[in-house]
Amino acid sequence: MLFRVPAIDQADERVLAELERFRGELRHQVAEPRRWLGQLRRSLIAGAIRGSNTIEGYTVDMADAEAVAAGEEMPTARDAQTRAAVTGYADALTYVLQTARFEVFAFHPMLLSALHFMMLRGGLGSSPGRYRAGPIWVSGAPDNPPVYTGPDAERVPELMDELCQRLQSGDRDAPVFVRAAMAHLNLVSIHPWRDGNGRMARCLHTLVLARQLILAPEFSSIEEWLGSSPHNTAMYYAALGDAQGGSFQPERDAHGWLRFCLRAHHLQAQLVQRRLDIAAEIWKVLADQVAAAGLGERAVAALYATTRPEGARRATYIRDEGLTRDQAIRDLQGLKAAGLIEEAGHGRTQRYLAAGPAAQAERSVHAAIIAQPLRDPYGVD
CATH class of the missing domain: 1.10.3290.10 (Fido-like domain)
Structure with missing residues (x-):
């Protein structure tokens, strides 16, 4: 004998319906080709x-x-x-x-x-x-x-x-x-x-x-x-x-x-939706910054990775974008010269973090999107 599926009440049905809506909206967003x-x-x-x-x-x-x-x-x-x-x-x-x-x-x-x-x-x-x-x-x-x-x-x-x-x-x-x-x-x-x-x-x-x-x-x-x-x-x-x-x-x-x-x-679906919204908005802002710095569009991927708390690693950028080591170094050095990223750590721990206007853009976008708290789906029965 195992635990059986319990009776599902109206509040559960409402939450399940909202999860289905999240699922449909996320599926549509994920289906669009975004780098x-x-x-x-x-x-x-x-x-x-x-x-x-x-x-x-x-x-x-x-x-x-x-x-x-x-x-x-x-x-x-x-x-x-x-x-x-x-x-x-x-x-x-x-x-x-x-x-x-x-x-x-x-x-x-x-x-x-x-x-x-x-x-x-x-x-x-x-x-x-x-x-x-x-x-x-x-x-x-x-x-x-x-x-x-x-x-x-x-x-x-x-x-x-x-x-x-x-x-x-x-x-x-x-x-x-x-x-x-x-x-x-x-x-x-x-x-x-x-x-x-x-x-x-x-x-x-x-x-x-x-x-x-x-x-x-x-x-x-x-x-x-x-x-x-x-x-x-x-x-x-x-x-x-x-x-x-x-x-x-x-x-x-x-x-x-x-x-x-x-x-x-x-709650996890709400968090994922926030991440999608943040990612889309940050990518747009960073693309403008990369263009203003006179760098190639490819460098946006590297700059975007640096805005996350763990930063970007050169090896991961090389693999993600299919680059040579020299290409990756050139892109990262270009972003550093433009004041958009900075290095942290050495050797295996070396990573690149957003700096200057890129870091400010990430903070502004993030703060605006998370200004409202998550909604408890069972808060109102």
Whole structure:
């Protein structure tokens, strides 16, 4: 037995309808050929990688997460365990994002175990890909009593079979955001592996979206939102705890958990829309600045990258634009001579940051667009 889809009330229906509108509007915007979309996509993927790992205590900054998302080495020195956790999760998430285009696909326990192996292959002592052989509980902190106890290990195989069967052919009439939320709750409640269950549940949430959303799933994942602040993470754990009731009790009503996930999706959609608006406006302003400096249009991509908090790296600019090293150096030096960027760091940590009028433009556009707070979709029932 697994958690069932709870009854959906009028407030939920309203939020789901708003999510569909967001989805349609975002799909239209993403379909238009805009050169900054590639950088925005990578930023969203990096946010998901960083957010999901932050929840588990593996903290990296956005520059590191973006480097991993781009297939590059992290510019910051990190311990081996953190590097393995972040790169493993990036590999699994990359596979998940590609499933949207798979002609042959099926939810199967072996698929989930393979994703788990990708995530935890850096620590073979955790038996990546293999179900746990004994009891498991979550304490929340060392020396604390358990806050959740998983089902007996003997039940795990049958529960995983049931979960995959439901994902493959059950609840087909339920909205995809609802199916993804319930997949998340069921997998983390089964707790089939010794480690990595939370990351896998969040990854499965995104996988369900990837298989049913026409819009690229990186624009719909809530992994970034869940780990973006201690407040959001605390609410996430509280919603899980309320749904689970301390042990495997799938007969419990999961409506509170569903509302939490729908609210998170709505808030993340608002944030993505803000990023799209900011990116489009900043790109226009920067294009004028590059033209006024007498530089080629290609340099706008480099200048745009420098306006983000983590800045731009020469290697990433070379790869994104298909340039030679000399071309990239020439563009960056031209922007620096025009007073639009400045260098920070050395060697592996070297990056370029917006300066002068470019930095001012970014601040002005950003402040204008975020002047209004996000709207709580359940604020008015």
